Amino acid sequence: xxxxxxxxxxxxxxxxxxxxxxxxxxxxxxxxxxxxxxxxxxxxxxxxxxxxxxxxxxxxxxxxxxxxxxxxxxxxxxxxxxxxxxxxxxxxxxxxxxxxxxxxxxxxxxxxxxxxxxxxxxxxxxxxxxxxxxxxxxxxxxxxxxxxxxxxxxxxxxxxxxxxxxxxxxxxxxxxxxxxxxxxxxxxx
Numbered sequence: 463x464x465x466x467x468x469x470x471x472x473x474x475x476x477x478x479x480x481x482x483x484x485x486x487x488x489x490x491x492x493x494x495x496x497x498x499x500x501x502x503x504x505x506x507x508x509x510x511x512x513x514x515x516x517x518x519x520x521x522x523x524x525x526x527x528x529x530x531x532x533x534x535x536x537x538x539x540x541x542x543x544x545x546x547x548x549x550x551x552x553x554x555x556x557x558x559x560x561x562x563x564x565x566x567x568x569x570x571x572x573x574x575x576x577x578x579x580x581x582x583x584x585x586x587x588x589x590x591x592x593x594x595x596x597x598x599x600x601x602x603x604x605x606x607x608x609x610x611x612x613x614x615x616x617x618x619x620x621x622x623x624x625x626x627x628x629x630x631x632x633x634x635x636x637x638x639x640x641x642x643x644x645x646x647x648x649x650x651x
Contacts, residue, residue, distance in 0.1 A: 473565040476611040489630040502597040508629035510535040527580035539591030555585035587622040
């Protein structure tokens with residue numbers, strides 16, 4: 463493959479196929495923040511962290527927050543740099559420092575977004591994540607060719623308005639696929 467010049471998945475969702483071979487991505491739905499000839503970067507949008515809510519993260523960062531946001535889930539964004547934070551949100555918010563705009567979404571990785579969320583001035587819809595998924599040049603294209611991922615358009619309803627446990631099934635449904643009919647084996651006709 464010639465890389466991202468042929469296949470640009472920025473702003474799309476990756477939907478993990480059964481049998482992908484990496485348990486960290488089992489039934490994952492990944493928002494692709496950037497995809498180029500240099501590789502790809504994405505955030506898993508349907509895997510809440512096992513033992514972390516936003517209030518605990520804000521406490522660790524010494525950001526005061528007493529509102530209901532404290533109980534919002536923090537997600538496992540991927541296995542790379544798991545101590546690094548990212549906030550995926552709508553376009554109603556832009557950081558004073560830097561927000562990456564990706565279609566109907568924004569991604570901010572600076573602490574000011576958390577400070578704004580804590581005082582009620584943050585984006586209306588958010589997913590707070592620790593870590594990200596990263597691919598080197600041609601790696602993601604190779605995984606797609608080996609039947610590791612399907613791709614589907616990212617919509618705010620699917621990313622923010624669907625429960626974490628339903629996102630994988632809903633993403634497949636957007637493609638007209640029943641998960642019961644999926645096989646982890648790739649084949650050639």
